Amino acid sequence: MRQLKSIFFRFLIVLFGGMFSALQIAEDTGIMRFSPLKESAYEILEVKCNTCHRKQNPFKVFSYKNMGKYAPKIYKEVFVKRRMPKGDEHHLTKEEYDVLEQWLLTQNIP
Numbered sequence: 001m002r003q004l005k006s007i008f009f010r011f012l013i014v015l016f017g018g019m020f021s022a023l024q025i026a027e028d029t030g031i032m033r034f035s036p037l038k039e040s041a042y043e044i045l046e047v048k049c050n051t052c053h054r055k056q057n058p059f060k061v062f063s064y065k066n067m068g069k070y071a072p073k074i075y076k077e078v079f080v081k082r083r084m085p086k087g088d089e090h091h092l093t094k095e096e097y098d099v100l101e102q103w104l105l106t107q108n109i110p
């Protein structure tokens with residue numbers, strides 16, 4: 001009986017571990033999106049940044065998957081140097097700055 005219990009618990013651990021990794025993979029690959037904050041930040045990057053980057057700086061087109069990697073650069077360009085968004089046509093609203101900032105705060109920027 002004891003052995004049965006132990007097998008059962010091991011089964012549960014593997015089951016939940018597996019579910020958790022599957023969710024993590026789905027999130028990382030962008031198949032599924034779970035974070036509303038990241039989702040909103042991504043929408044801003046797509047509308048206010050990618051529209052221009054796609055033409056002028058194709059090596060830095062932000063995606064749901066790569067935006068975490070670019071977070072330190074995004075922070076530097078938008079909040080420190082204030083070089084981005086470049087030009088007069090792509091201003092961020094106060095709300096958009098807030099959303100980006102809130103998301104960047106979750107990103108462990110050095």
Ligand code: HEC
Binds near residue numbers: 049070074086090
């Ligand atoms: C109107 C065009 C335009 C818009 C809008 C724009 N960018 Fe850029 N961005 C560029 C160009 C061109 C470069 C490459 C040359 C440079 O660094 O100035 C660049 C470079 C960058 C870089 C790379 C800097 C580096 O050191 O490699 C980052 C990060 C960046 N942009 C972030 C953003 C973010 C975030 C937004 C939106 C909030 C944005 N950009 C909006 C044109 C734009």
